[in-house]
Amino acid sequence: xxxxxxxxxxxxxLTENLGPRGVSVxxxxxxRQSVDGCKLSPVLSAKLPLGLADVVAYPTSAEExxxxxxxxxxxxxxxxxRGKGTGNYGQGIPMSGGLVLDMTRARAIVDMGEGYVTAExxxxxxxxxxxxxxxxxxxxxxxxxxxxxxxxFLSGGSGGTGSIRHGVIAGGPFVMALDVVHADxxxxxxxxDEAQEYLHNYxxxxxxxxxxVALEPLQPWRAFYASFDDFHDAFDSIMEVSSLEPTPRLVSxxxxxxxxxxxxxxxxxxxxxxxxxxxxEAAVEAATAIVEAHGGRIEDVREGAQEVMKLSxxxxxxxxxxxxxxxxxxxxxxxxxxxxxLDRIDEVHQVYPGAMLxxxxxxxxxxxxxxxxxxxxxxxxxxxxxxxxxxxxxHNPHQWFVDVRVEETRARKAATDPTGLLNPGKLxxxxxxxxxxxxxxxxxx
Numbered sequence: 001x002x003x004x005x006x007x008x009x010x011x012x013x014l015t016e017n018l019g020p021r022g023v024s025v026x027x028x029x030x031x032r033q034s035v036d037g038c039k040l041s042p043v044l045s046a047k048l049p050l051g052l053a054d055v056v057a058y059p060t061s062a063e064e065x066x067x068x069x070x071x072x073x074x075x076x077x078x079x080x081x082r083g084k085g086t087g088n089y090g091q092g093i094p095m096s097g098g099l100v101l102d103m104t105r106a107r108a109i110v111d112m113g114e115g116y117v118t119a120e121x122x123x124x125x126x127x128x129x130x131x132x133x134x135x136x137x138x139x140x141x142x143x144x145x146x147x148x149x150x151x152x153f154l155s156g157g158s159g160g161t162g163s164i165r166h167g168v169i170a171g172g173p174f175v176m177a178l179d180v181v182h183a184d185x186x187x188x189x190x191x192x193d194e195a196q197e198y199l200h201n202y203x204x205x206x207x208x209x210x211x212x213v214a215l216e217p218l219q220p221w222r223a224f225y226a227s228f229d230d231f232h233d234a235f236d237s238i239m240e241v242s243s244l245e246p247t248p249r250l251v252s253x254x255x256x257x258x259x260x261x262x263x264x265x266x267x268x269x270x271x272x273x274x275x276x277x278x279x280x281e282a283a284v285e286a287a288t289a290i291v292e293a294h295g296g297r298i299e300d301v302r303e304g305a306q307e308v309m310k311l312s313x314x315x316x317x318x319x320x321x322x323x324x325x326x327x328x329x330x331x332x333x334x335x336x337x338x339x340x341x342l343d344r345i346d347e348v349h350q351v352y353p354g355a356m357l358x359x360x361x362x363x364x365x366x367x368x369x370x371x372x373x374x375x376x377x378x379x380x381x382x383x384x385x386x387x388x389x390x391x392x393x394x395h396n397p398h399q400w401f402v403d404v405r406v407e408e409t410r411a412r413k414a415a416t417d418p419t420g421l422l423n424p425g426k427l428x429x430x431x432x433x434x435x436x437x438x439x440x441x442x443x444x445x
Contacts, residue, residue, distance in 0.1 A: 003076035005098060007054045010075040014057050017067060024056045033100045036085045036092035040321060042332050042374045043398035050093045050400075051425075053080070053100040060105045062120050062179055062187060062209035069207060069422075070185015072099045078421050081203040083122065083152025086145045088317060090400030091156055091202040095425030101207065103151055110210065112137075116176060118212040121151025126309060133305050137215040140166045140174045144316040146309050151208045154178075154199055161278065161312045164362055165247040170199045170404070179210035183417040197412050201402050203423045205412040220281040221249060223311040225267030225299040226291040227274055231255045233294040234273040235342050235359055235366075240290045241277055242361030248287075249278035249308075251361035252315045258358065261326035262314070267300040276315075278308050319358040320371050330354075332374040333397065334383065337367040340391035351386045352379075401428050 014023045024030070030053040038044040054077070059065045072079045078098030085092055094100055107122040109131060117139075119128055126146040129139050141162030143153050153160075154175060159168035166172055177191040180198050187209060190198070198206050228234040234253040242251045253275045259268045268274045275296065279287055281303075288298055314322075320333045331354075341348060341357060349355045352372025359368040372383070377398075384394045402409055410427055413420075 005054075005077045006075040007077060007098075010072055010077050010099065011055050013071050013075070014055070014068060017071070018057060018059065018064065022058045022060070024058075025054070029056055030054070030100070033082060033085070033102060034094055036082075036090060037088040038090040038093065038400075040088045040317065040324070040333075041398045042329070043377050043380060044090055044400075046377075050090060051080075051095040052097055053094045054097050056100045056102055058102050058105045061108070062106060062181075065101065065103060065106055065121065065207065065209040066181045066185050066187040068099070068101060069181045069183065072101075073183045073185065073419060073421050076419075076421070078424050079203075079207070080423050081151070081155065081207045083149030083155075084124075084145075084147060086143075086148045087152065087156045089397055091423075091426055093400065095400075098421075103209075104149060106209070107149075112215075115215055116212055117215055118177075118210065119150050120210050121149060121208050123150045124148070125150060125153060129309070130305060132215050133218055136218045138218045140172075140214050140216055141169070142312070144312050144318055146312060150211055150213070154208055154211055154213075155203050156200065158200065160316065161250045164242055164249065164251070170196060174213050175199060175211065176214055177212040178208055180206035181209050182206050183419060183422055197405075197408060200404055201409045202426045204402060204417070204426050205409050205422065206416050207422065219246065221303070221308045222279050222281055222284055223267075223300075223302040223307040224277040224279045224284060224287055225274070225301070226276075226287075226296045227259075227269055227272040227299050228291075228294070228296040229272065230295070231273035232345070233296060234275045235345060235357075237275055237290050237294045237296065238359055238361040239342070239366060241275070241279075241287050242363060244279070244283045244286050244290075246280035246283055247363075248280070248283065248361075250312060250315055251275070251277040252319075253359045253361075254319055255356050257356045258314075258319050258322065261322045267302070268314075269299065276311050278311055315360060316358075317369060320369055323356070323371055330373055331371045332380060333369045333371045334380070334387070335367075335395040335397050336370045336387065337365060337393040337395075338391060339365060341366045341368060344390050344392075347390055348387065348392060351383045351390075400426060402426055403428075 078096040080094035103122040106120040110118040143160040178195045238253045323331045354373040
């Protein structure tokens with residue numbers, strides 16, 4: 001960044017264009033908007049604060065998002081995009097200060113037709129899905145945090161509810177087109193393979209301002225709850241249920257540890273291992289037979305959009321959040337995958353003290369979150385090696401860097417953000433100061 005940031009000039013220009021309610025330099029607001037959900041990681045929490053915004057802007061449309069980005073770059077001010085702040089790993093923290101671009105007021109659903117919806121970046125996923133249901137359609141996939149924004153999901157998410165059938169965001173059929181803001185403030189429309197280049201890179205090469213994603217005909221979904229005396233039986237069931245047709249939207253399983261941490265729910269009895277699934281009505285009978293064959297019992301079957309979404313909110317990272325609420329300061333997690341998770345589960349549970357696997361069924365392989373009692377950052381990374389020796393694949397969630405298609409993103413950024421002002425510090429080796437805090441160097445990726 002060659003020029004000195006002109007914060008005062010930027011604030012004056014944005015206030016003129018957005019009005020006084022569209023800009024804030026209030027300290028409490030800047031502090032609140034400078035932290036995302038990274039407190040889920042005790043490793044990252046110990047490193048806070050990692051950055052503080054100088055100003056927060058609240059554009060109300062894709063066009064205003066472009067206006068704000070263009071103004072910030074002209075004034076030499078770094079731009080950190082933000083949705084609802086539900087990302088867990090620091091990608092929404094303004095490492096270099098500057099402007100936090102809060103897009104939650106740009107929330108219009110622009111168009112919805114057969115097989116697609118176009119919405120602005122701040123549109124809330126639950127709102128889109130509810131409107132799709134009202135028209136007899138459904139999103140191909142959505143995040144477990146259903147209150148996330150569409151732009152945040154595409155910029156930072158990987159997959160979620162619906163990924164058993166449709167795969168993850170990048171490379172799949174979900175994203176049809178994007179309107180992306182480059183550092184010169186232009187709003188660029190991209191489709192197909194070119195749109196893929198802006199997914200899961202945290203706005204470092206271009207900020208998603210509007211998106212068109214795929215819908216499909218609505219299915220009669222049911223929220224399916226089962227429980228088991230022994231968690232081994234729950235895990236033995238998970239891949240069979242995931243393989244049913246019509247394909248389930250979600251299948252999750254946990255030890256009794258989670259049931260004991262959750263609020264009272266007749267579908268998840270205390271002291272028992274839990275299996276939960278979002279099933280097409282036509283698959284409920286077959287899932288019941290699988291559960292009973294493994295010694296489990298059906299606790300409840302519920303219908304309706306809200307019941308289905310509630311079940312999504314106990315998947316992926318959310319069980320770790322519930323454990324942390326019940327046992328503050330105790331748990332961390334590691335993203336894991338591979339058949340060894342289930343084949344060698346007792347050995348997996350021995351890697352970390354107090355370990356608990358939250359398992360998610362996918363076609364052909366399980367994935368999940370392995371929770372453990374936090375002792376030290378070094379012990380977290382040492383466990384990666386022990387898991388690898390068991391044949392378990394791991395991904396380090398305790399870092400904020402783009403870690404997929406890094407070279408492609410860097411090449412794209414060189415063209416779209418030559419001054420390096422879009423979410424600086426989030427690409428490896430992009431900013432030496434940021435890399436001095438690089439957690440990836442502390443252990444294997």
